Amino acid sequence: AQRVTQPEKLLSVFKGAPVELKCNYSYSGSPELFWYVQYSRQRLQLLLRHISRESIKGFTADLNKGETSFHLKKPFAQEEDSAMYYCALPNNDMRFGAGTRLTVKP
Amino acid sequence: EAQVTQNPRYLITVTGKKLTVTCSQNMNHEYMSWYRQDPGLGLRQIYYSMNVEVTDKGDVPEGYKVSRKEKRNFPLILESPSPNQTSLYFCASSHYGSGTGRTGELFFGEGSRLTVL
Numbered sequence: 001a002q003r004v005t006q007p008e009k010l011l012s013v014f015k016g017a018p019v020e021l022k023c024n025y026s027y028s029g030s031p032e033l034f035w036y037v038q039y040s041r042q043r044l045q046l047l048l049r050h051i052s053r054e055s056i057k058g059f060t061a062d063l064n065k066g067e068t069s070f071h072l073k074k075p076f077a078q079e080e081d082s083a084m085y086y087c088a089l090p091n092n093d094m095r096f097g098a099g100t101r102l103t104v105k106p
Numbered sequence: 107e108a109q110v111t112q113n114p115r116y117l118i119t120v121t122g123k124k125l126t127v128t129c130s131q132n133m134n135h136e137y138m139s140w141y142r143q144d145p146g147l148g149l150r151q152i153y154y155s156m157n158v159e160v161t162d163k164g165d166v167p168e169g170y171k172v173s174r175k176e177k178r179n180f181p182l183i184l185e186s187p188s189p190n191q192t193s194l195y196f197c198a199s200s201h202y203g204s205g206t207g208r209t210g211e212l213f214f215g216e217g218s219r220l221t222v223l
Binding site: 006009034036043044045046049086088090091092093094095096097098099 | 139149150154164211216
């Protein structure tokens with residue numbers, strides 16, 4: 001069955017430190033993965049998708065089929081990156097991981 | 107403006123009193139879905155719909171009903187709410203690639219915070 005796992009519910013880093021939010025998936029076939037973000041008091045929104053291979057707000061994510069992972073990375077975290085992050089796997093529905101709450105401390 | 111609109115945004119009700127949370131989108135999306143968000147549990151899918159008159163259960167459908175009579179609307183119905191349905195609910199919509207069998211980018215509503223006493 002398709003599944004997305006985010007092993008860390010909470011992650012805290014200092015401003016300027018690198019950050020990596022982990023996402024692992026199980027899917028039979030060629031997956032298409034997304035990262036969504038929810039800032040405080042805002043609706044969820046798409047951050048990036050792996051097929052576009054783009055960097056959004058300094059974040060990147062690489063699909064590693066060997067490790068079945070799609071980790072989200074940023075080399076230098078900013079306080080405004082503090083938010084809830086969800087990894088998602090679309091199929092005929094959209095499955096989300098449990099989410100990771102990132103806190104960037106000053 | 108392209109958007110997903112949910113109503114009500116906040117609601118306090120009592121056990122057993124039927125309620126409906128409406129969801130409407132103006133982007134002509136085929137796919138619509140309801141999620142509930144609970145601390146420590148993330149986003150869990152309640153029901154989804156791939157098109158008009160096509161609905162399917164998500165991970166946590168118990169206690170909920172949906173209907174999709176029109177493309178733009180996807181109401182969530184709680185026939186007999188219970189305290190364990192106290193949660194933050196999100197409606198979302200997306201284009202659905204019937205050829206790929208996949209949803210595209212999801213557009214979310216602002217959320218409806220429901221408290222059942």
